[in-house]
Amino acid sequence: MTDKKQKKGVKIFCDITKCLGCKACELACAVEHSKAKELALSIKEKPTPKKRRKVSGVEDKIMSFGCQHCEEAPCVAACMSSAMYKDPVTGETKHDKDKCVGCWMCIMVCPFSAIIQDVTDKVAMKCDLCPDNEDYACVAACPTNALFSGTPEEFKRRVEEKSSPAALKRTKIKSGV
Protein backbone atom coordinates (compact mmCIF):
# COMPACT_ATOMS: atom_id res chain seq x y z
CA MET A 1 0.00 0.00 0.00
CA THR A 2 1.42 3.38 -0.98
CA ASP A 3 1.57 6.27 1.48
CA LYS A 4 -0.92 8.16 -0.63
CA LYS A 5 -3.49 5.46 -0.13
CA GLN A 6 -3.14 5.69 3.64
CA LYS A 7 -3.78 9.42 3.70
CA LYS A 8 -6.97 10.56 5.34
CA GLY A 9 -9.69 11.92 3.09
CA VAL A 10 -8.27 10.83 -0.28
CA LYS A 11 -10.86 10.26 -2.97
CA ILE A 12 -11.48 10.82 -6.66
CA PHE A 13 -12.47 14.25 -7.95
CA CYS A 14 -13.46 15.33 -11.44
CA ASP A 15 -12.51 18.66 -12.98
CA ILE A 16 -15.60 19.18 -15.09
CA THR A 17 -13.82 21.74 -17.30
CA LYS A 18 -11.44 19.01 -18.46
CA CYS A 19 -13.75 16.02 -18.88
CA LEU A 20 -14.35 15.06 -22.52
CA GLY A 21 -16.70 12.17 -21.80
CA CYS A 22 -14.39 9.56 -23.36
CA LYS A 23 -15.43 7.00 -20.74
CA ALA A 24 -11.87 5.70 -20.34
CA CYS A 25 -12.47 5.87 -16.58
CA GLU A 26 -15.57 3.69 -16.82
CA LEU A 27 -13.70 1.09 -18.82
CA ALA A 28 -10.63 1.14 -16.56
CA CYS A 29 -12.88 0.78 -13.53
CA ALA A 30 -14.65 -2.27 -14.93
CA VAL A 31 -11.33 -3.87 -15.89
CA GLU A 32 -9.81 -3.13 -12.46
CA HIS A 33 -12.75 -4.93 -10.86
CA SER A 34 -12.56 -7.94 -13.16
CA LYS A 35 -10.87 -11.22 -12.30
CA ALA A 36 -8.22 -10.94 -15.02
CA LYS A 37 -7.60 -7.20 -14.56
CA GLU A 38 -6.78 -6.96 -18.24
CA LEU A 39 -9.13 -5.66 -20.91
CA ALA A 40 -8.79 -8.41 -23.52
CA LEU A 41 -9.32 -11.17 -20.99
CA SER A 42 -11.91 -9.49 -18.83
CA ILE A 43 -14.34 -8.77 -21.65
CA LYS A 44 -15.42 -12.40 -21.81
CA GLU A 45 -15.76 -12.89 -18.06
CA LYS A 46 -19.12 -13.94 -16.70
CA PRO A 47 -20.64 -12.02 -15.05
CA THR A 48 -19.41 -9.09 -17.08
CA PRO A 49 -17.17 -6.88 -14.92
CA LYS A 50 -19.01 -3.76 -13.83
CA LYS A 51 -17.91 -0.16 -13.53
CA ARG A 52 -18.47 1.89 -10.39
CA ARG A 53 -18.08 5.26 -12.10
CA LYS A 54 -20.53 7.02 -14.34
CA VAL A 55 -19.89 9.51 -17.13
CA SER A 56 -22.83 11.73 -17.82
CA GLY A 57 -23.80 15.00 -19.46
CA VAL A 58 -24.48 18.05 -17.29
CA GLU A 59 -26.27 20.51 -19.59
CA ASP A 60 -23.54 21.33 -22.16
CA LYS A 61 -20.72 19.81 -20.11
CA ILE A 62 -19.71 16.30 -19.13
CA MET A 63 -18.60 14.82 -15.85
CA SER A 64 -17.37 11.57 -14.39
CA PHE A 65 -18.59 10.73 -10.91
CA GLY A 66 -18.73 8.00 -8.29
CA CYS A 67 -18.73 7.53 -4.52
CA GLN A 68 -17.76 10.73 -2.69
CA HIS A 69 -16.76 8.86 0.47
CA CYS A 70 -18.82 11.44 2.39
CA GLU A 71 -17.54 12.54 5.79
CA GLU A 72 -21.00 11.97 7.22
CA ALA A 73 -22.03 9.15 4.96
CA PRO A 74 -25.80 8.64 4.71
CA CYS A 75 -25.26 5.10 3.39
CA VAL A 76 -23.35 4.15 6.56
CA ALA A 77 -26.12 5.52 8.79
CA ALA A 78 -28.81 3.78 6.74
CA CYS A 79 -27.12 0.39 6.54
CA MET A 80 -28.94 -2.05 8.77
CA SER A 81 -26.37 -4.83 8.47
CA SER A 82 -23.30 -2.61 9.02
CA ALA A 83 -21.95 -3.67 5.65
CA MET A 84 -21.24 0.01 4.92
CA TYR A 85 -18.69 1.47 7.30
CA LYS A 86 -16.03 4.14 7.58
CA ASP A 87 -12.35 3.24 7.64
CA PRO A 88 -11.12 4.83 10.87
CA VAL A 89 -7.72 5.68 9.36
CA THR A 90 -8.44 6.86 5.82
CA GLY A 91 -12.09 7.90 6.21
CA GLU A 92 -12.96 5.83 3.16
CA THR A 93 -16.54 4.55 2.99
CA LYS A 94 -16.06 0.82 2.74
CA HIS A 95 -18.45 -1.96 1.84
CA ASP A 96 -18.30 -5.49 3.23
CA LYS A 97 -19.90 -7.70 0.61
CA ASP A 98 -20.28 -10.59 3.06
CA LYS A 99 -22.46 -8.54 5.38
CA CYS A 100 -24.59 -6.97 2.65
CA VAL A 101 -28.08 -8.41 2.16
CA GLY A 102 -29.10 -6.24 -0.78
CA CYS A 103 -31.82 -4.23 0.95
CA TRP A 104 -30.83 -1.12 -1.06
CA MET A 105 -31.26 1.27 1.88
CA CYS A 106 -27.90 2.75 0.85
CA ILE A 107 -29.19 3.44 -2.64
CA MET A 108 -32.27 5.04 -1.13
CA VAL A 109 -30.16 7.64 0.71
CA CYS A 110 -27.13 8.19 -1.55
CA PRO A 111 -27.49 11.66 -3.08
CA PHE A 112 -24.88 10.96 -5.77
CA SER A 113 -26.39 7.82 -7.32
CA ALA A 114 -23.00 6.29 -6.64
CA ILE A 115 -24.14 2.89 -5.43
CA ILE A 116 -24.88 0.21 -7.97
CA GLN A 117 -26.81 -3.04 -7.68
CA ASP A 118 -24.74 -6.13 -8.27
CA VAL A 119 -27.67 -8.25 -9.34
CA THR A 120 -25.57 -11.41 -9.65
CA ASP A 121 -24.67 -11.54 -5.96
CA LYS A 122 -27.55 -9.30 -4.84
CA VAL A 123 -25.23 -6.89 -3.05
CA ALA A 124 -24.42 -3.21 -3.29
CA MET A 125 -21.33 -2.12 -5.19
CA LYS A 126 -19.45 1.16 -5.28
CA CYS A 127 -16.04 2.85 -5.64
CA ASP A 128 -13.59 1.02 -3.37
CA LEU A 129 -10.58 3.20 -4.28
CA CYS A 130 -8.90 0.25 -6.03
CA PRO A 131 -7.52 -1.77 -3.09
CA ASP A 132 -5.57 -4.12 -5.43
CA ASN A 133 -3.86 -1.31 -7.28
CA GLU A 134 -1.00 1.02 -6.29
CA ASP A 135 -2.81 3.77 -8.15
CA TYR A 136 -6.44 4.53 -8.95
CA ALA A 137 -7.49 2.89 -12.22
CA CYS A 138 -9.81 5.68 -13.36
CA VAL A 139 -7.32 8.45 -12.60
CA ALA A 140 -4.51 6.59 -14.34
CA ALA A 141 -6.69 6.07 -17.41
CA CYS A 142 -7.91 9.66 -17.73
CA PRO A 143 -6.23 11.19 -20.82
CA THR A 144 -6.97 14.82 -19.91
CA ASN A 145 -6.15 14.75 -16.19
CA ALA A 146 -9.76 15.62 -15.44
CA LEU A 147 -9.75 12.97 -12.75
CA PHE A 148 -7.67 13.63 -9.68
CA SER A 149 -6.97 11.62 -6.58
CA GLY A 150 -6.30 13.50 -3.37
CA THR A 151 -7.84 15.17 -0.38
CA PRO A 152 -10.52 17.85 -0.79
CA GLU A 153 -7.89 20.46 0.18
CA GLU A 154 -5.49 19.21 -2.49
CA PHE A 155 -8.25 19.34 -5.10
CA LYS A 156 -9.18 22.88 -4.09
CA ARG A 157 -5.55 23.96 -4.36
CA ARG A 158 -5.29 22.36 -7.77
CA VAL A 159 -8.40 24.13 -9.02
CA GLU A 160 -7.16 27.50 -7.76
CA GLU A 161 -3.70 26.93 -9.20
CA LYS A 162 -5.18 25.91 -12.53
CA SER A 163 -6.36 29.42 -13.28
CA SER A 164 -2.81 30.83 -12.90
CA PRO A 165 -1.06 31.60 -16.23
CA ALA A 166 1.74 29.09 -15.64
CA ALA A 167 -0.69 26.30 -15.06
CA LEU A 168 -2.73 27.13 -18.15
CA LYS A 169 0.43 26.94 -20.24
CA ARG A 170 1.27 23.54 -18.74
CA THR A 171 -2.16 22.19 -19.59
CA LYS A 172 -1.85 23.33 -23.19
CA ILE A 173 1.51 21.64 -23.68
CA LYS A 174 0.25 18.42 -22.14
CA SER A 175 -2.91 18.19 -24.19
CA GLY A 176 -0.95 19.11 -27.35
CA VAL A 177 -2.85 22.31 -28.10
Add this chain to the structure above:
Amino acid sequence: MRYCIIGGSAAGTSACEMIRGIDKKADITLITDEKFALYSRCLLSYLLAGSINEDKLKFKEKDFFERNKIEALLGVRVEKIDSKKRELGLSNKKKVTFDRLLIATGARPKEMGIPGEDKKGVFALRTIEDARGILNRSNKGVKRVAILGGGLIGMRDAYALGHKGFDIKVIVKSGQILSQMMEKEGAEIIEAHIKKFGVDVMKGLAATEILGKDEVSGIILDNGNKLDCELVIVGKGVAPNIELAKDIGLATKEGIIADDYLAASQDGIWTAGDVCEAKDLVTGEKTVNALWPCAVEQGRVAALNMAGKKTKYEGSQSMNSLDLFGLSTISIGVTKPKGAGYEILTSKTENSYKRLVIKGDILWGMTLVGKVENAGVYGILIRNKINISDYKKILLRDDFNYAKILPLIKKEAQKFCKPEFQDILLTY
Protein backbone atom coordinates in the same frame (compact mmCIF):
# COMPACT_ATOMS: atom_id res chain seq x y z
CA MET B 1 -23.61 12.37 34.84
CA ARG B 2 -25.80 9.25 34.73
CA TYR B 3 -27.47 8.39 31.45
CA CYS B 4 -30.11 5.68 31.09
CA ILE B 5 -31.29 4.37 27.78
CA ILE B 6 -34.37 2.19 27.51
CA GLY B 7 -34.15 0.12 24.34
CA GLY B 8 -31.22 -1.63 22.71
CA SER B 9 -31.92 -1.46 18.99
CA ALA B 10 -30.94 1.14 16.37
CA ALA B 11 -31.83 4.28 18.33
CA GLY B 12 -30.63 3.07 21.74
CA THR B 13 -27.24 1.85 20.57
CA SER B 14 -26.47 4.81 18.32
CA ALA B 15 -27.32 7.09 21.26
CA CYS B 16 -24.95 5.18 23.58
CA GLU B 17 -22.15 5.44 21.08
CA MET B 18 -22.65 9.16 20.63
CA ILE B 19 -22.86 9.92 24.35
CA ARG B 20 -19.67 7.94 24.97
CA GLY B 21 -17.96 9.83 22.15
CA ILE B 22 -18.71 13.16 23.85
CA ASP B 23 -18.49 12.26 27.52
CA LYS B 24 -15.72 9.82 28.39
CA LYS B 25 -16.59 9.77 32.09
CA ALA B 26 -20.36 9.40 31.97
CA ASP B 27 -22.13 6.42 33.50
CA ILE B 28 -24.24 4.91 30.75
CA THR B 29 -26.78 2.16 31.38
CA LEU B 30 -28.75 0.53 28.57
CA ILE B 31 -31.77 -1.57 29.45
CA THR B 32 -33.51 -3.88 27.01
CA ASP B 33 -36.04 -6.64 27.54
CA GLU B 34 -34.35 -8.75 24.87
CA LYS B 35 -31.60 -11.19 25.82
CA PHE B 36 -30.08 -11.44 22.37
CA ALA B 37 -28.54 -8.02 21.95
CA LEU B 38 -27.26 -5.87 19.11
CA TYR B 39 -29.16 -7.50 16.28
CA SER B 40 -30.84 -5.78 13.40
CA ARG B 41 -34.57 -6.36 13.40
CA CYS B 42 -34.82 -5.50 9.72
CA LEU B 43 -32.62 -8.48 8.90
CA LEU B 44 -35.00 -11.01 10.41
CA SER B 45 -36.77 -11.67 7.12
CA TYR B 46 -33.36 -12.47 5.60
CA LEU B 47 -32.76 -14.94 8.43
CA LEU B 48 -36.13 -16.47 7.66
CA ALA B 49 -35.24 -16.69 3.97
CA GLY B 50 -32.05 -18.52 4.92
CA SER B 51 -29.79 -15.97 3.24
CA ILE B 52 -28.01 -15.17 6.53
CA ASN B 53 -27.42 -16.90 9.86
CA GLU B 54 -27.95 -15.53 13.39
CA ASP B 55 -24.36 -14.29 13.64
CA LYS B 56 -24.93 -11.98 10.71
CA LEU B 57 -27.92 -10.36 12.40
CA LYS B 58 -25.49 -8.46 14.60
CA PHE B 59 -25.00 -4.87 13.51
CA LYS B 60 -22.38 -4.05 16.14
CA GLU B 61 -19.21 -5.83 17.18
CA LYS B 62 -19.51 -8.37 19.99
CA ASP B 63 -17.56 -6.17 22.42
CA PHE B 64 -19.65 -3.06 21.68
CA PHE B 65 -20.82 -2.64 25.28
CA GLU B 66 -17.39 -3.28 26.84
CA ARG B 67 -15.56 -1.07 24.38
CA ASN B 68 -17.93 1.82 24.99
CA LYS B 69 -18.05 1.10 28.74
CA ILE B 70 -21.79 0.69 28.77
CA GLU B 71 -23.55 -1.22 31.51
CA ALA B 72 -26.02 -3.34 29.53
CA LEU B 73 -28.95 -4.92 31.33
CA LEU B 74 -30.21 -7.54 28.90
CA GLY B 75 -33.48 -9.39 29.31
CA VAL B 76 -34.64 -6.79 31.83
CA ARG B 77 -37.83 -4.80 31.45
CA VAL B 78 -38.37 -1.29 32.76
CA GLU B 79 -41.67 -1.44 34.62
CA LYS B 80 -41.91 2.07 35.94
CA ILE B 81 -40.32 5.46 35.51
CA ASP B 82 -40.25 7.69 38.57
CA SER B 83 -39.63 11.09 37.04
CA LYS B 84 -39.44 12.89 40.40
CA LYS B 85 -36.91 10.56 42.01
CA ARG B 86 -35.26 10.03 38.61
CA GLU B 87 -35.36 6.32 39.06
CA LEU B 88 -36.36 3.31 36.99
CA GLY B 89 -38.08 0.28 38.49
CA LEU B 90 -36.96 -2.92 36.75
CA SER B 91 -38.51 -6.36 36.24
CA ASN B 92 -35.64 -7.89 38.26
CA LYS B 93 -36.87 -5.81 41.24
CA LYS B 94 -33.79 -3.61 41.15
CA LYS B 95 -33.77 0.14 40.66
CA VAL B 96 -31.46 2.34 38.65
CA THR B 97 -31.19 6.11 38.86
CA PHE B 98 -30.64 8.55 36.04
CA ASP B 99 -29.90 12.21 35.42
CA ARG B 100 -30.90 12.00 31.78
CA LEU B 101 -33.15 9.42 30.18
CA LEU B 102 -33.71 8.28 26.62
CA ILE B 103 -36.91 6.39 25.89
CA ALA B 104 -36.26 4.28 22.80
CA THR B 105 -38.71 1.51 23.54
CA GLY B 106 -39.57 0.89 19.89
CA ALA B 107 -42.81 -0.64 18.74
CA ARG B 108 -44.60 -3.96 18.79
CA PRO B 109 -46.72 -5.74 16.19
CA LYS B 110 -50.37 -4.77 16.15
CA GLU B 111 -52.69 -7.61 17.01
CA MET B 112 -55.57 -8.68 14.79
CA GLY B 113 -58.09 -8.92 17.59
CA ILE B 114 -59.72 -12.05 16.16
CA PRO B 115 -60.45 -15.41 17.81
CA GLY B 116 -57.68 -17.98 17.67
CA GLU B 117 -54.78 -15.54 17.58
CA ASP B 118 -53.19 -17.33 20.54
CA LYS B 119 -52.90 -20.72 18.80
CA LYS B 120 -49.57 -22.38 18.16
CA GLY B 121 -48.34 -21.46 14.71
CA VAL B 122 -49.49 -17.83 14.76
CA PHE B 123 -46.58 -15.40 14.64
CA ALA B 124 -45.57 -11.84 14.04
CA LEU B 125 -42.02 -11.13 12.88
CA ARG B 126 -40.54 -8.52 15.17
CA THR B 127 -38.01 -10.23 17.42
CA ILE B 128 -35.41 -12.94 17.12
CA GLU B 129 -37.72 -15.14 19.19
CA ASP B 130 -40.45 -14.71 16.58
CA ALA B 131 -38.04 -15.65 13.79
CA ARG B 132 -36.80 -18.71 15.68
CA GLY B 133 -40.40 -19.74 16.28
CA ILE B 134 -41.34 -19.44 12.62
CA LEU B 135 -38.22 -21.33 11.51
CA ASN B 136 -38.88 -24.06 14.02
CA ARG B 137 -42.46 -24.41 12.94
CA SER B 138 -41.71 -24.26 9.23
CA ASN B 139 -39.35 -27.22 9.59
CA LYS B 140 -42.21 -29.35 10.89
CA GLY B 141 -44.06 -30.25 7.73
CA VAL B 142 -45.60 -26.85 7.04
CA LYS B 143 -46.67 -26.45 3.43
CA ARG B 144 -49.21 -23.64 3.43
CA VAL B 145 -48.69 -20.22 4.95
CA ALA B 146 -51.23 -17.42 5.33
CA ILE B 147 -49.88 -13.93 5.73
CA LEU B 148 -52.35 -11.44 7.13
CA GLY B 149 -51.54 -8.02 5.77
CA GLY B 150 -49.97 -6.83 2.53
CA GLY B 151 -47.76 -4.09 3.91
CA LEU B 152 -43.97 -4.01 3.99
CA ILE B 153 -43.70 -6.55 6.79
CA GLY B 154 -46.21 -8.89 5.20
CA MET B 155 -44.46 -8.70 1.84
CA ARG B 156 -41.02 -9.28 3.34
CA ASP B 157 -42.34 -12.34 5.18
CA ALA B 158 -44.00 -13.54 1.99
CA TYR B 159 -40.72 -13.23 0.13
CA ALA B 160 -38.73 -14.97 2.86
CA LEU B 161 -40.96 -18.02 2.98
CA GLY B 162 -41.93 -17.97 -0.70
CA HIS B 163 -38.22 -18.11 -1.44
CA LYS B 164 -38.14 -21.43 0.42
CA GLY B 165 -40.92 -22.89 -1.65
CA PHE B 166 -43.88 -22.65 0.70
CA ASP B 167 -47.33 -22.07 -0.71
CA ILE B 168 -48.04 -18.47 0.30
CA LYS B 169 -51.35 -16.66 0.45
CA VAL B 170 -51.30 -13.00 1.36
CA ILE B 171 -54.63 -11.71 2.66
CA VAL B 172 -55.05 -7.99 2.06
CA LYS B 173 -58.01 -5.93 3.15
CA SER B 174 -57.52 -3.13 0.65
CA GLY B 175 -57.59 -3.42 -3.13
CA GLN B 176 -53.79 -3.51 -3.41
CA ILE B 177 -50.61 -4.59 -1.66
CA LEU B 178 -48.24 -2.01 -0.10
CA SER B 179 -51.05 0.51 0.19
CA GLN B 180 -49.14 2.67 2.68
CA MET B 181 -46.05 2.78 0.51
CA MET B 182 -47.37 3.40 -2.99
CA GLU B 183 -50.39 3.71 -5.25
CA LYS B 184 -52.05 0.96 -7.18
CA GLU B 185 -50.20 1.04 -10.49
CA GLY B 186 -46.80 0.33 -8.97
CA ALA B 187 -48.19 -2.24 -6.55
CA GLU B 188 -49.77 -4.18 -9.42
CA ILE B 189 -46.40 -4.60 -11.12
CA ILE B 190 -44.97 -6.03 -7.90
CA GLU B 191 -47.98 -8.26 -7.36
CA ALA B 192 -47.69 -9.74 -10.85
CA HIS B 193 -43.98 -10.34 -10.29
CA ILE B 194 -44.30 -12.17 -6.97
CA LYS B 195 -47.10 -14.32 -8.31
CA LYS B 196 -44.55 -15.91 -10.64
CA PHE B 197 -42.73 -17.10 -7.51
CA GLY B 198 -45.74 -18.69 -5.87
CA VAL B 199 -46.95 -15.79 -3.72
CA ASP B 200 -50.66 -15.42 -4.23
CA VAL B 201 -52.31 -12.16 -3.14
CA MET B 202 -55.99 -12.27 -2.15
CA LYS B 203 -57.33 -8.72 -2.12
CA GLY B 204 -60.39 -7.20 -0.49
CA LEU B 205 -60.40 -9.89 2.18
CA ALA B 206 -59.68 -10.16 5.87
CA ALA B 207 -59.34 -13.06 8.30
CA THR B 208 -62.12 -13.23 10.89
CA GLU B 209 -60.96 -16.30 12.80
CA ILE B 210 -57.97 -18.56 13.13
CA LEU B 211 -58.93 -22.23 13.25
CA GLY B 212 -57.36 -25.26 14.90
CA LYS B 213 -57.35 -27.17 18.14
CA ASP B 214 -54.08 -26.11 19.81
CA GLU B 215 -52.31 -25.60 16.54
CA VAL B 216 -53.32 -23.61 13.49
CA SER B 217 -55.16 -25.56 10.82
CA GLY B 218 -56.66 -22.74 8.80
CA ILE B 219 -58.38 -19.37 8.76
CA ILE B 220 -61.90 -18.16 8.07
CA LEU B 221 -62.20 -15.19 5.73
CA ASP B 222 -64.82 -12.46 5.86
CA ASN B 223 -66.45 -13.83 2.70
CA GLY B 224 -67.15 -17.02 4.67
CA ASN B 225 -64.54 -19.14 2.88
CA LYS B 226 -62.10 -21.33 4.73
CA LEU B 227 -58.42 -21.42 3.89
CA ASP B 228 -56.28 -24.34 5.10
CA CYS B 229 -52.81 -23.48 6.40
CA GLU B 230 -50.35 -24.61 9.04
CA LEU B 231 -48.66 -21.28 9.68
CA VAL B 232 -50.10 -17.79 10.07
CA ILE B 233 -48.01 -14.64 10.11
CA VAL B 234 -49.64 -11.42 11.21
CA GLY B 235 -48.22 -8.37 9.43
CA LYS B 236 -50.61 -5.61 10.35
CA GLY B 237 -48.03 -2.98 11.12
CA VAL B 238 -46.59 -1.87 14.45
CA ALA B 239 -47.72 0.26 17.38
CA PRO B 240 -45.22 2.34 19.39
CA ASN B 241 -44.56 1.20 22.97
CA ILE B 242 -45.73 4.37 24.71
CA GLU B 243 -47.11 2.89 27.95
CA LEU B 244 -44.16 3.88 30.17
CA ALA B 245 -44.29 7.42 28.83
CA LYS B 246 -48.05 7.67 29.27
CA ASP B 247 -47.80 6.50 32.87
CA ILE B 248 -45.73 9.53 33.80
CA GLY B 249 -47.84 11.92 31.77
CA LEU B 250 -45.50 12.61 28.86
CA ALA B 251 -47.26 14.05 25.82
CA THR B 252 -48.12 11.19 23.47
CA LYS B 253 -50.23 10.74 20.40
CA GLU B 254 -49.35 7.78 18.21
CA GLY B 255 -45.84 7.88 19.67
CA ILE B 256 -44.07 10.04 22.26
CA ILE B 257 -44.20 13.63 21.08
CA ALA B 258 -40.71 15.05 20.56
CA ASP B 259 -39.74 18.69 20.12
CA ASP B 260 -37.19 19.95 17.58
CA TYR B 261 -34.40 18.66 19.84
CA LEU B 262 -36.06 15.29 20.38
CA ALA B 263 -36.84 16.14 23.99
CA ALA B 264 -40.06 14.71 25.43
CA SER B 265 -42.45 16.96 27.31
CA GLN B 266 -40.66 16.68 30.69
CA ASP B 267 -37.21 17.87 31.64
CA GLY B 268 -34.38 15.40 31.39
CA ILE B 269 -36.20 12.95 29.07
CA TRP B 270 -35.61 12.45 25.37
CA THR B 271 -37.03 10.01 22.84
CA ALA B 272 -35.86 8.39 19.59
CA GLY B 273 -36.63 5.56 17.19
CA ASP B 274 -39.87 3.78 16.41
CA VAL B 275 -41.55 5.18 19.53
CA CYS B 276 -40.71 8.79 18.69
CA GLU B 277 -43.17 11.13 17.01
CA ALA B 278 -41.05 13.89 15.50
CA LYS B 279 -41.14 16.34 12.63
CA ASP B 280 -41.44 14.98 9.10
CA LEU B 281 -39.24 16.89 6.70
CA VAL B 282 -41.62 16.86 3.78
CA THR B 283 -44.99 17.48 5.41
CA GLY B 284 -43.69 19.44 8.42
CA GLU B 285 -46.11 17.50 10.63
CA LYS B 286 -45.21 15.26 13.55
CA THR B 287 -45.11 11.64 12.44
CA VAL B 288 -43.74 8.31 13.55
CA ASN B 289 -41.43 7.31 10.71
CA ALA B 290 -40.51 3.87 11.98
CA LEU B 291 -37.43 3.29 9.86
CA TRP B 292 -33.94 2.05 10.62
CA PRO B 293 -32.08 5.10 9.20
CA CYS B 294 -34.41 7.48 11.08
CA ALA B 295 -33.88 5.60 14.34
CA VAL B 296 -30.08 5.76 14.00
CA GLU B 297 -30.19 9.48 13.21
CA GLN B 298 -32.66 10.26 16.01
CA GLY B 299 -30.57 8.29 18.49
CA ARG B 300 -27.55 10.40 17.59
CA VAL B 301 -29.35 13.74 17.73
CA ALA B 302 -31.08 12.90 21.02
CA ALA B 303 -27.70 11.86 22.45
CA LEU B 304 -26.03 15.10 21.36
CA ASN B 305 -28.73 17.07 23.14
CA MET B 306 -28.60 14.84 26.19
CA ALA B 307 -24.86 15.42 26.45
CA GLY B 308 -25.36 19.17 26.28
CA LYS B 309 -24.53 19.79 22.61
CA LYS B 310 -27.71 21.49 21.47
CA THR B 311 -28.53 20.10 18.04
CA LYS B 312 -31.70 20.61 16.08
CA TYR B 313 -33.30 17.55 14.54
CA GLU B 314 -33.84 18.34 10.87
CA GLY B 315 -36.72 15.93 10.60
CA SER B 316 -37.30 12.47 9.27
CA GLN B 317 -38.16 11.53 5.76
CA SER B 318 -40.67 8.86 5.03
CA MET B 319 -39.02 6.29 2.77
CA ASN B 320 -38.84 2.59 2.11
CA SER B 321 -36.92 0.06 0.13
CA LEU B 322 -38.05 -3.43 -0.74
CA ASP B 323 -36.66 -6.21 -2.89
CA LEU B 324 -38.90 -9.12 -3.76
CA PHE B 325 -37.53 -11.93 -5.91
CA GLY B 326 -35.11 -9.58 -7.65
CA LEU B 327 -37.59 -6.75 -8.24
CA SER B 328 -36.50 -3.66 -6.32
CA THR B 329 -38.72 -0.82 -5.29
CA ILE B 330 -38.03 2.39 -3.40
CA SER B 331 -40.44 5.12 -2.38
CA ILE B 332 -39.67 8.45 -0.73
CA GLY B 333 -41.88 11.22 0.65
CA VAL B 334 -45.51 11.73 -0.27
CA THR B 335 -46.53 8.98 -2.67
CA LYS B 336 -50.29 9.06 -2.21
CA PRO B 337 -51.16 12.75 -1.98
CA LYS B 338 -54.47 13.81 -0.51
CA GLY B 339 -56.09 17.02 -1.67
CA ALA B 340 -55.81 19.14 -4.78
CA GLY B 341 -52.94 20.80 -6.59
CA TYR B 342 -50.70 17.80 -7.15
CA GLU B 343 -49.24 16.96 -10.52
CA ILE B 344 -48.44 13.30 -11.12
CA LEU B 345 -45.87 12.26 -13.70
CA THR B 346 -45.37 8.61 -14.57
CA SER B 347 -43.32 6.58 -16.96
CA LYS B 348 -43.56 2.86 -17.46
CA THR B 349 -41.60 0.28 -19.39
CA GLU B 350 -41.93 -3.48 -19.40
CA ASN B 351 -39.91 -3.91 -16.22
CA SER B 352 -39.75 -0.50 -14.60
CA TYR B 353 -42.08 2.12 -13.31
CA LYS B 354 -41.49 5.65 -12.11
CA ARG B 355 -43.97 7.99 -10.50
CA LEU B 356 -43.28 11.51 -9.34
CA VAL B 357 -45.57 13.61 -7.14
CA ILE B 358 -45.11 17.34 -7.72
CA LYS B 359 -46.79 20.37 -6.18
CA GLY B 360 -45.90 23.98 -6.82
CA ASP B 361 -42.78 23.09 -8.85
CA ILE B 362 -41.42 21.07 -5.94
CA LEU B 363 -40.99 17.31 -5.82
CA TRP B 364 -42.95 15.93 -2.87
CA GLY B 365 -42.53 12.24 -3.37
CA MET B 366 -41.66 9.44 -5.74
CA THR B 367 -41.94 5.73 -6.33
CA LEU B 368 -39.50 3.65 -8.35
CA VAL B 369 -40.08 0.03 -9.30
CA GLY B 370 -37.43 -1.97 -11.12
CA LYS B 371 -34.72 0.58 -11.74
CA VAL B 372 -33.92 2.20 -8.39
CA GLU B 373 -30.30 3.36 -8.59
CA ASN B 374 -31.18 7.05 -8.63
CA ALA B 375 -33.59 6.97 -5.70
CA GLY B 376 -31.37 9.06 -3.42
CA VAL B 377 -31.02 11.79 -6.04
CA TYR B 378 -34.79 12.27 -6.06
CA GLY B 379 -34.51 12.06 -2.29
CA ILE B 380 -32.34 15.19 -1.99
CA LEU B 381 -34.63 17.13 -4.33
CA ILE B 382 -37.55 16.21 -2.07
CA ARG B 383 -35.67 16.83 1.16
CA ASN B 384 -34.35 20.23 0.13
CA LYS B 385 -37.56 21.36 -1.61
CA ILE B 386 -35.72 22.27 -4.82
CA ASN B 387 -37.55 24.09 -7.60
CA ILE B 388 -37.71 21.60 -10.47
CA SER B 389 -39.99 23.54 -12.82
CA ASP B 390 -37.69 23.22 -15.87
CA TYR B 391 -36.60 19.70 -15.02
CA LYS B 392 -39.79 17.69 -15.00
CA LYS B 393 -39.02 15.93 -18.28
CA ILE B 394 -35.43 15.29 -17.26
CA LEU B 395 -36.55 13.72 -13.97
CA LEU B 396 -38.62 11.20 -15.87
CA ARG B 397 -35.96 10.30 -18.39
CA ASP B 398 -34.16 6.96 -18.34
CA ASP B 399 -30.69 8.53 -18.28
CA PHE B 400 -31.48 10.61 -15.18
CA ASN B 401 -28.76 10.63 -12.53
CA TYR B 402 -26.92 12.94 -10.14
CA ALA B 403 -25.09 14.82 -12.92
CA LYS B 404 -28.40 15.95 -14.40
CA ILE B 405 -29.36 17.95 -11.32
CA LEU B 406 -26.01 19.66 -10.86
CA PRO B 407 -27.36 22.95 -12.30
CA LEU B 408 -30.19 22.83 -9.74
CA ILE B 409 -27.72 22.28 -6.92
CA LYS B 410 -25.61 25.17 -8.15
CA LYS B 411 -28.65 27.42 -8.22
CA GLU B 412 -29.67 26.61 -4.65
CA ALA B 413 -26.18 25.84 -3.33
CA GLN B 414 -26.97 27.32 0.10
CA LYS B 415 -29.24 24.33 0.74
CA PHE B 416 -26.42 21.86 0.17
CA CYS B 417 -24.01 22.46 3.04
CA LYS B 418 -22.28 19.08 3.03
CA PRO B 419 -18.71 19.53 1.74
CA GLU B 420 -19.12 16.81 -0.88
CA PHE B 421 -21.69 18.88 -2.78
CA GLN B 422 -19.47 21.95 -2.68
CA ASP B 423 -16.40 19.99 -3.87
CA ILE B 424 -18.22 18.83 -6.99
CA LEU B 425 -19.36 22.38 -7.73
CA LEU B 426 -15.77 23.71 -7.64
CA THR B 427 -15.22 23.22 -11.37
CA TYR B 428 -18.80 23.61 -12.55
